[in-house]
Amino acid sequence: MLDLATAPGVRAHKPDKLRELGIMSLNGMFDEMDGVAVLRQAVEELLVDDVAIVSSFGADSSVLLHMVSEVNKDLPVYFLETGKHFPETLDYVETLKRQLGLTNVIALHPDAKDIERFDPKGDLWETDPDSCCHIRKTEPLDATVSGFGGWVTGRKRFQTAERGVLPHFELTSDDRIKVNPLAYFSDADITTYKLKYGLPEHPLYNKGYKSIGCAPCTSVVAEGEDPRAGRWRGLNKKECGIHFDFNGAIAKPMAAQELNLFKDGAFIADPFRAWAEGDDAASVRYTHIPLPVFLEHREAVLANPHPVGLLVSPGDNVELVQGDLDRFSSIAINFPAFGDGRGYSSARLIAERYGYKGELRAVGDVLHDQISHMRRCGMNAFVVKHEPTRKALEEGKLATVDLFYQPVGLTEVPVGTRPFLRRALENA
Amino acid sequence: MYRYDEFDAAFVKERTAQFSDQVARRLTGELNEDQFRPLRLMNGLYLQLHAYMLRIAVPYGTMSSKQLRMLARIARDYDRGYGHFTTRQNIQFNWPKLRDIPKILADLASVEMHAIQTSGNCIRNITTDQFAGATADEIIDPRPVAEILRQWSSLHPEFSYLPRKFKIAMTGSTNDRAAIRFHDIGLQAATNALGEIGWEVWVGGGLGRTPMIGKQISPFVPHEHLLAYLESILRVYNRYGRRDNKYKARIKILVHETGIDTIREQVEEEFAHVKGGVLTLPQQELDRITKYFAQPDYELVNETTVDVAKEKILNPPYGRWLERNLNAHRQPGYVSVTISLKPTGGAPGDATDKQMEVVADLAERYSFDELRVSHEQNLVLPHVRVTDLPAVYAKLVEHELAEGNAGQITDIICCPGLDFCALANARSIPLAQELSRKFASPERQAEIGDLKIKISGCINACGHHHVGHIGILGVEKKGTELYQITVGGDATENAAIGNILGHGFVVEDVPAAIERLVDLYISKRESADESFIAAYRRLGDAPFKEALYGNA
Known part of the structure; x- marks a missing residue:
């Protein structure tokens, strides 16, 4: 039929126009729901012996794997063994292999040297999830798929807003072909398919997990929430960096985004954004709602099912929201100018008097020499744009005085035999 | 007196290192001047008319000889051989070079001194009675509590970016020599009905362009709750003090605009939360600090008076x-x-x-x-x-230090004025010098008796002119330095702000005008025992006005 594939391993740098047109025309050839035909086309015509199938063995993986078994049980199926999976997922791999008769499931492990270098303590997912995905998923997968002219994914249009226009076939920016047999499948179609072929569910699916990745970065999704909302919850992260975007360019890895939020010792991507004109208090998500707006729309915000934050600006009375603070996943103390010290009082009231335990971040004019004061007043995260300040934080070279005369806050420990006034920064 | 322990020494050392780092970052341009200014100020470093000025803290005005010798050395090595003692019991050097500042700070640290919080919008040096712990008319020695306040206020994380500077003065005597009614907070030792000693708290006093006499906010706060009470006042001020206008940002304006009763309610509400918490001062700690201020080993001497x-x-x-x-x-x-x-x-x-x-x-x-x-x-x-x-x-x-003029007309308080200060409108030191020459005669001074002249070179009132028995304020009108004269101010427990009686004088006419006031007083006083201020209170403005401006 169409001889579009080039020889394995030889990749043109510039996509051929004809090739692009061919891929586009392929997208009109198959019935939207005929994933098996799409897969068969890829395996038997387009990319003979030159296609990899990648599966996460997650909640919806059984459908694609069933299609693979229909086409050819010996096709190579790659599974990213990140080392961070739920035990249930590993069990599920075995269950599906057995039930579908797949003979060629290959586990891809992260490079041991990368782990030793970047994640010796195994907590990278916490401090820098993008890098974690990169060394555990992107790198191993890149190394494997670069040997193939294309690969098959289980992505679906309905999964997230970003994937709303997903086609069956995509040409990537490095001139490979990505095949998405399930592109048009809805949640209901998946369920119907699973029922029709008696496919086993992922053991966690009925426990509320709708999209399942590594254990630390996957949480339960609420009724009505986007199914992938449980992935990297609390982080402004939607994709793990291994997919390619619709136009064929490699999707920009999240790590390349601006990492402005300094938290727990590292800069990370900020899941939150600022409140904007026209936002709806009842439905915003990952947004810091200004305190006066919250007071005006209190009922709507309290009924909003998504994670939201509160923005406290100078002059705002935190007393008025003391009973509602636990509703917020994050509270931002706004410093419009560093010389305006009202935020220090607000923060102490929120953390000390009202016992708020969540993320208390400083935003605005956050500079080097104020950060230690902010910390002492209970702030535990900082949105920092000032480049020298970022550098000082990254290098751990903040010029501070870590000996404290006056008791402030909840974390400061007495030094030596002095029970009253003198304190030092913990671990200092 | 208080001696640094390891903690204090380490604290000052860290702070010096921090400031050196800040200076380095300013020099590389990492900090712009706007970002550097508050840091520089919080370390006592001003940019003056001609040079940098470094203000060094003398906590509650107490020093050892070793410390004063170090100040002498700094004056000699890094300045022009002199220093200037200020109305806040500090000392400032007017000619240090920026490159020498880290060395000066290190030298100071070696004798337990520093320049922390001698300026900036933070809690400044705590001042007190210069005779604290020695004077016969004292209810309590205020220095141990002053030292505790010094510690509490040093790099306080919540109160380092206040709307404006914040000054606390205290006195253990009923004869107020610390001008506590003219400070943001004034503390007066008091005895309650049970005979316990604590503090009467005054708030919202100040000089500057809007002079205000402090108002009593609490008649009695026991030692153990004093820090909690002060933190409550500071929190109310930090949250509600005006920040829209630098000239209306002091707590005196908040108290004036909000009303002392409302402020008291807000402070009491805050105090109800804070009281009994981590700021409760244990007696043990007060005792520990008090030991540093134990009375020296006086000798029992037979001769107790001098004729x-x-x-x-x-x-x-x-x-x-x-x-x-x-x-x-x-x-x-x-x-x-x-x-x-x-x-x-x-x-x-x-x-x-x-x-x-x-x-x-x-x-x-x-x-x-x-x-x-x-x-x-x-x-x-x-x-x-x-x-x-x-x-x-x-x-x-x-060594020309034997002038017997304490409290007399030539014992003038005077700001640096236009000779040094970037804010000043008029010179003040030359006028003080001229007045001291005019009234130099000891007999004349003795005849005049107690009379306090205070001179400021601008409206910021560093020379306390509002509370001079005779106050002189330098202003600039159409390019000419003019001097406004006020009469009747008093910084003591009989706090009063002087009245302006008429137009200002050019500098050449000021000494004669002062002399007319003095002559009027001497002619009208009931006896030599009636002081200038007492006579003014009895006579009112009219005769003094006439003395200044004639019978127009």
Whole structure:
């Protein structure tokens, strides 16, 4: 039929126009729901012996794997063994292999040297999830798929807003072909398919997990929430960096985004954004709602099912929201100018008097020499744009005085035999 | 007096390192001037008219001889051989070079001194009675509590970016020598109905362009709750003080605009939360700090008085010095000695390196190694044996420090003025010098008696002109320096703000105008015992106005 594939391993740098047109025309050839035909086309015509199938063995993986078994049980199926999976997922791999008769499931492990270098303590997912995905998923997968002219994914249009226009076939920016047999499948179609072929569910699916990745970065999704909302919850992260975007360019890895939020010792991507004109208090998500707006729309915000934050600006009375603070996943103390010290009082009231335990971040004019004061007043995260300040934080070279005369806050420990006034920064 | 322990020393060392880092970042351009300014200020470094000015903290005005010797050395090595003692009991150097600042700070740290929070919108040096712990008229020695407040306020994370600067003054005596009614917070030792000693708290006093007398916010706060109470006031101020206008940002404006009763309610509400918490001062801690301020080992001496009348005949200058410059001591046989930094024709508050060393020697030899700075810009030897007075006096005479004019018309408080200060509108030191020459005659000064003249070179009132019995304010009108004269101010427990009686005078006419006021007073007083301020209170503005401006 169409001889579009080039020889394995030889990749043109510039996509051929004809090739692009061919891929586009392929997208009109198959019935939207005929994933098996799409897969068969890829395996038997387009990319003979030159296609990899990648599966996460997650909640919806059984459908694609069933299609693979229909086409050819010996096709190579790659599974990213990140080392961070739920035990249930590993069990599920075995269950599906057995039930579908797949003979060629290959586990891809992260490079041991990368782990030793970047994640010796195994907590990278916490401090820098993008890098974690990169060394555990992107790198191993890149190394494997670069040997193939294309690969098959289980992505679906309905999964997230970003994937709303997903086609069956995509040409990537490095001139490979990505095949998405399930592109048009809805949640209901998946369920119907699973029922029709008696496919086993992922053991966690009925426990509320709708999209399942590594254990630390996957949480339960609420009724009505986007199914992938449980992935990297609390982080402004939607994709793990291994997919390619619709136009064929490699999707920009999240790590390349601006990492402005300094938290727990590292800069990370900020899941939150600022409140904007026209936002709806009842439905915003990952947004810091200004305190006066919250007071005006209190009922709507309290009924909003998504994670939201509160923005406290100078002059705002935190007393008025003391009973509602636990509703917020994050509270931002706004410093419009560093010389305006009202935020220090607000923060102490929120953390000390009202016992708020969540993320208390400083935003605005956050500079080097104020950060230690902010910390002492209970702030535990900082949105920092000032480049020298970022550098000082990254290098751990903040010029501070870590000996404290006056008791402030909840974390400061007495030094030596002095029970009253003198304190030092913990671990200092 | 208080001695640093390892913690204090480490604290100052860290702070010095931090500031050195900040200076380095300013030099590389990492910090712009806007970002650097507040950091520089919080370390006492100002950019003045001609050069940098470094203001060094003298906590509650107390120093050892070793510390004063270091100040002398800094004056000699890094400045032009003198220093200027201020109305906040600090010292400032007017000519240090920026590159020397880290070295100066390191030298200071070696004698337990620093420049932390001597400026900036934070809690400034706590000031107190220069005779604290020595004077006979004291309810309690305020220094232990002052030291605790110093510690509590040092790099307080919540109160380092207040709407404006914040000054606390305290006195343990009912005779207020610390001008507590003219501070953001004034603390007056008080006894409650149970006979317990604590603090009467005044708030919202201040000078500057809007002078205000402090208002009583609490009649009695016990020691153990004082920090909690002060933190409550500061929190209310930090949250609600105005930040829209620098000139309306002091707590006095908040108290004035909100009303003392409302402020009291807000503070009490805050206090109800904070009281009994982590800021409760344990008696044990108060005792521990108090030990540092234990009375020195006084000798029991037979001779407990000095015959001033006899000395006045035998040696009139010495007699006058005895009459004016001694303050009654709690210990029989001892007195506190005021060393006047107001010689005829001198710049008020200035001392040369040599003079500082001489005073340090005297303190070491005759005053248990202790000395004080008064808010009236003089030095004090707090504990001198009556029998040592001739020796002390002789040494002072040698170094032109023996002016017997404490509290007299030439004991002038004066700001640096246009000769140094970037804010000033008019010169103040030359006027003070001129007045001190005009009234130099000891007999004339003795005839006039107690009279406080205070001179500011601009509306910011660093020279306390509002509370001078006679106040002089330099203003600039159409390119000319004019001097506004006020009468009737009083910084003591009888707090009053002076009245402006009419138009200003050009500098040449000021001494004559002051003389007319003085002559009027002498002609109208009931007796030599009626002071200028007492006569003014009895007579009112009218005769003084007439003296200044004629019968127009």
